[in-house]
Amino acid sequence: MVKTDEGSAMSEILHGCLPDTEYFEMTAKSGHRYGVWVTTPPGYAHSTDALPLIYVVDGNWAVGLTAPLIVTQADPYLTIAPYIQVSVGYTGDEAADWAQVRNRDLVPPGEPVSDEMVATVRSARETGAMTQEQADAYLAKLADTHADTFLDFLTTELHPQLQSWLRVSESGHGLFGYSYGGLFALYAWLRTVSPFTTFGAGTPGVASADSQVFKLVEALPERGADSAAPRLHVTLNEIELLGEIPIYRGIARNVLTVVEELRDKGRSQDVSIALLNETHVTGLQASFLSYLKTCHQAT
Secondary structure (H helix, E strand, O other), X not given: OOOOHXXXXXXXXXXXXXXXXXXXXXXXXXXXXXXXEEEOOOOHHHOOOOEOEEEEEOHHHHHHHHHHHHHHHHOOOOXXXXXXXXXXXXXXXXXXXXXXHHHHHHOOOOOOOOHHHHHHHHHHHHOOOOOHHHHHHHHHHHOOOOHHHHHHHHHHHHHHHHHHHOOEOOOOEEEEEEOHHHHHHHHHHHHOOOOEEEEEEEOOOOOOOOOHHHHHHHHOOOOOOOOOOOEEEEEEEHHHHHOOOHHHXXXXXXXXXXXXXXXXXXXXXXXXXXXXXXXXXXXXXXXHHHHHHHHOEOO
């Protein structure tokens, strides 16, 4: 695999804590630069099998919690099919500011910024969890969002590159995201883009009742009885539904509304949902495992 010098150094470090993980960097046609972690499964080096790729966004945060779960493919109590994980995040200064930069890439274009979100950011500033500069940058990124551009990068730039480097199957690829990453996965599922056939949306950040997601759901045609459709697995956390934090309760209500509207569209057989006993922070790993167990069973 071709890597930059920085990427080679990163790979050497990763081999000490994330076995079978390689790191490289890639500049998109948009001009944005991304860090990519590729984790191969047990036995990959001694096999000739072509495998599906599972893309995981928010790589700077998610790779350490999700990549180790690749060993579940060898768990005798599970039937998870082999896959290669591709975690996508940020490099350089953007890596340090990934929690702000992700808003640009993971939120659909034209997504409204809800009053609850503004209040949450304001509260974070007042309590010292964010500086004024960080709060301003966070909201500025939410005012100029380009999930469509990032999705094009994954599908038309990164995926073909990985096909040329790895033994990649023709089908069975997946996309997983959590929080705003979950919103991105939901958005991608609604756009039915190739090459993905399964989507995992952990607590998708549908923070506004006027979300673009509802317009995309409304535009969906009713599913034909014999037509094939990609699989969507949605997870929420109990405390998001029942806890005291307004932004999470609002997101949970909106997500349940999305699921109900999808059922009205005849999409019940394509959508599954799981309620996890986790917080919003601890739910990432549990959500990814739920997605694997639901959508990537060996046949």
